[in-house]
Amino acid sequence: MQRQPNEPIGGSDNRKTPERTASDETFPQSFSLTIIVPVYNERFLVRASISRLAELTIPGIHSIEIIAVDDGSADGTTEILEELDRAHERLRLIRHENNRGKGAALRTGIAAATGELIVINDADLEYDPRDLASLVRPFFEDGADVVYGSRFSLRERRRVIYFRHALGNKLITFLSNLATDLNLTDVETCYKMFRSGLLKSIPIRSNDFRFEVEITAKIAKRHFWVFEVPISYLGRSYQEGKKIGWKDGFRAVSSILKFWKFDDIYQTDQYGSHILLSLEKAHRFNGWMSSAIDQWVGMDVLEIGAGLGNITSQLIPRDRYLASDINPHYLQYLENYARGKPYLDTAIVDLEDPETFEDLEGSFDTVICLNVLEHVEDSIGSLRNLYKALQAQGRLVLYVPQDQRLFSSLDEALEHHRRYDRKTLEAHLLEAGFSIEHIGDFNRAGRPGWWLNGRVLRRKHLSRFQLKVFDTMTPILSRIDRFLPWRGLGLIAVATKNEGNSSP
Numbered sequence: 001m002q003r004q005p006n007e008p009i010g011g012s013d014n015r016k017t018p019e020r021t022a023s024d025e026t027f028p029q030s031f032s033l034t035i036i037v038p039v040y041n042e043r044f045l046v047r048a049s050i051s052r053l054a055e056l057t058i059p060g061i062h063s064i065e066i067i068a069v070d071d072g073s074a075d076g077t078t079e080i081l082e083e084l085d086r087a088h089e090r091l092r093l094i095r096h097e098n099n100r101g102k103g104a105a106l107r108t109g110i111a112a113a114t115g116e117l118i119v120i121n122d123a124d125l126e127y128d129p130r131d132l133a134s135l136v137r138p139f140f141e142d143g144a145d146v147v148y149g150s151r152f153s154l155r156e157r158r159r160v161i162y163f164r165h166a167l168g169n170k171l172i173t174f175l176s177n178l179a180t181d182l183n184l185t186d187v188e189t190c191y192k193m194f195r196s197g198l199l200k201s202i203p204i205r206s207n208d209f210r211f212e213v214e215i216t217a218k219i220a221k222r223h224f225w226v227f228e229v230p231i232s233y234l235g236r237s238y239q240e241g242k243k244i245g246w247k248d249g250f251r252a253v254s255s256i257l258k259f260w261k262f263d264d265i266y267q268t269d270q271y272g273s274h275i276l277l278s279l280e281k282a283h284r285f286n287g288w289m290s291s292a293i294d295q296w297v298g299m300d301v302l303e304i305g306a307g308l309g310n311i312t313s314q315l316i317p318r319d320r321y322l323a324s325d326i327n328p329h330y331l332q333y334l335e336n337y338a339r340g341k342p343y344l345d346t347a348i349v350d351l352e353d354p355e356t357f358e359d360l361e362g363s364f365d366t367v368i369c370l371n372v373l374e375h376v377e378d379s380i381g382s383l384r385n386l387y388k389a390l391q392a393q394g395r396l397v398l399y400v401p402q403d404q405r406l407f408s409s410l411d412e413a414l415e416h417h418r419r420y421d422r423k424t425l426e427a428h429l430l431e432a433g434f435s436i437e438h439i440g441d442f443n444r445a446g447r448p449g450w451w452l453n454g455r456v457l458r459r460k461h462l463s464r465f466q467l468k469v470f471d472t473m474t475p476i477l478s479r480i481d482r483f484l485p486w487r488g489l490g491l492i493a494v495a496t497k498n499e500g501n502s503s504p
Contacts, residue, residue, distance in 0.1 A: 031139065032063045033132075034115030034196065038105035039068055042123045043076040047084065049123045054088040058133045060140055061117075066091045067109045068123075072099035101207035103214075110199055119193040127191055131231040135193045138227040143339075145198055145224035145332070148184060149191030149231035168249045175253060176213050179260035180220035184228060188212050188252070191231055198224065201329050203267050210255040217259035222329075225336045263464075266329065282310075282467055284474035289370070290314035292442060293397050296494045298365035302389055304351055305372035306330070309337050315368075317343050322364075324349035351382045360389040370399040374416045383432035390497040396434060398493040399442065400425060406447070406489075408454025413461060425493055434495035441488030445477040446470065450489055 035053055039046055046068075053066050068091060070081050078095065085093040094108055110118060117139065119132060131149055138144035152170070173187040192215070202222070206214045219226060290311055299319040306312050306323035307330050315321070322345045323334050331346055338344040350356045351372055367386045376382045386396055401411070401419045411419065422439055429436055449466065453459045470477075481488075 029140070030060055030062045031117050031136070032065070032115040033058065033061045033117045033119065033136075034065045034067060034109075034113035035119055035121050035132075036106060036109035036113065037066060037068045037121050037123050038071055038102050038109065039073060039077060039081065039123045040071040040099060040102075040105075041073050041075040041077055043073075043080055045125050046077055046123045047080055049121075049125055050081070050084045050088070050091060053121065053129055054084075054090050056129050056132070058136055060136055063115070064090055065113070065115050067112055068093050069105040069109045070095040071101070071105040072096045101209075103204060103206035103208055103211035106211055107204050110204070113196060113200075116196050117193055118196050118199050120190055122190045126234050128232050128234070131191065131229075132193070134229045134231065135191060138229065139193075139195070142227060143225060144227045145195050145336070146219050146226045147193045148186065148226070148228045149189050149193075150184070150186040150228050151189055151231060151233040152185045153228065153230035172213065172249060172252050172256070175256050176216055179256050180217055182216070182220050182226060184216070184226075186228075187216050189231075195332075197328065198222075198332060201267050203264055205264065206255065208251065210251050213252050213255045214259050217256070218265045221263060221265045223333055223336055225339075282471040282474075284471045286310040287314055288474050288478045289399070289442075292492060293368070293370075293399075296366070296395055296397050296438075297368065298395065300363075300365045300391075302349070302360065302364045302367045304349060304367065304369040304386070306334060306346075309334055311368065311370060312344075313337075316341065319343060320345070322347060322349075326350050351385060352376050352378060354381075354385055354388075357385045357388050362388070362391055364389055365391050365394045366397060367394070368397045370397075371401075373398065373400050374411075374418055374420070375414075377417055379418075380428050380431050383428060383434070387433050387497055392497060394497045395437070396429075396493075396495045396497070398425075398429075398495065400491055400493070402441070402488055402491045406451060406455065408450070409458045409460055410450065410454035410462070420491060422491065425491060429493065429495045433498060435498055436493070437496050438492070438494040440492055441490075442481075442492045443489040444481050444484040444486055446489040447486060 037050065037053070042049070050066065050068060053064075056064060058064070066088070068081055068084075070078050070093065072095075073081075081093050081095075085091050092112070094112060096105065096108070106120065117136070119135065121127060121129065121132075127149070135147045135149055138147050152166075169186065169188050173184055176182075176187040177184060188209075189212075192212075198219075202215065202218050204211060204214065291314075294315065297315060297318075301315070301318050301321045303312060303315075303321070303323050306325050307327070309323060312321065312323045312334070320343055323338070324347050325331055325334065326348055331348065334346045338346055348356065349360070351369070367389055369386060373379050373382060383396075390396065401416065403421060404419045407416070407419050425439065426436055449462070449470065453462055453466075
């Protein structure tokens, strides 16, 4: 069920909102599930482990795929898995020639997974697959992105064994929670279930048990919607074949520090997700940009290219705010951020695709488009799409990079088609049907750094240190910016839709 926006104040009462990419009120009724089983030298247990997964049924799961990754076993496990592969239609067997570690096996399994949900299941019989039904429920009932099964939230039963091992687990969980600001009770649990697309979008660097704290750090930084449910646990002793040891505990602690410090949370993709992440941390700069445009922003807003909500978070609440993007990873973040905010909706809106604007015609008193127009080939056609989305006398608030002489390796890395000058931007806005209300320079202070890094040093990105320094100095730079004797790094333009609802 689509959430209904608030009624407008002094605006059109026939506004339309495209269907949300997801809703916090209605969730899918059925999923497909991939169970990834990393296996290394488990010949005494693997047959029973795989067999009970092959017979598993879970309410709401219409198909189950089991991917067993044999991580270079040398004890006869491989032959058993090959036999099971022939016997069970659900099972797919992938083999590593050499032992690479649990994290490497999981990378292989995740890449091969086809289910809408992915869960990890070790081959050692410590976990009960019947508990997977509990992990599935938050995806149906709460719109979860990730669900952890906790061995320390007591359920009906658990095997009482190894106090010091449990104490080490709790210490690692405590340190992980300090770093991530999550309140998990069991970060080292094997049972972690994910939405497939989200898990596949995260780079996994750990080859061993450090996977557990790595993935936790990254889902926290991605602001996933995380739930935890109690599960049963039948821990085995070291005599029975338990592999994790005290050295893995020290490795986990070092990894908590590593992944707290570094923001390696997006796979390289066609949307440039990994590039925009650095701008999320520039809170002061985002505040400066927002304050520079706030005077022109109405109460019924469409934002194009909202990304991770850097500007959205500064401008809400409004009567209605539609945050749009074409990057599915950003939309997932925005959908989570929108929960509990009835005035905020999300949608896929492609600036170059007129079809995505069909249901938006005449709907908004303000369209915000910052750092987007330079990415499209047909800027005039895109401006006409924005024109159609506005009510009569509605405003377009636009930011574009300025001065083609500054075009550099940084622009190429960001996939900019051009940088603008005032004359060209004015001509494009007028041709699209707008009246120009304001065009002004923005961020003169950032121009020397862009020139040095892009034109002289030919860098592909600005360092985190440079961005941090610039962001820290933003309160001062924003006050002296208008006195600097050169053009801004970019232009802010405000243009008004003329009477009538159609562009030329």
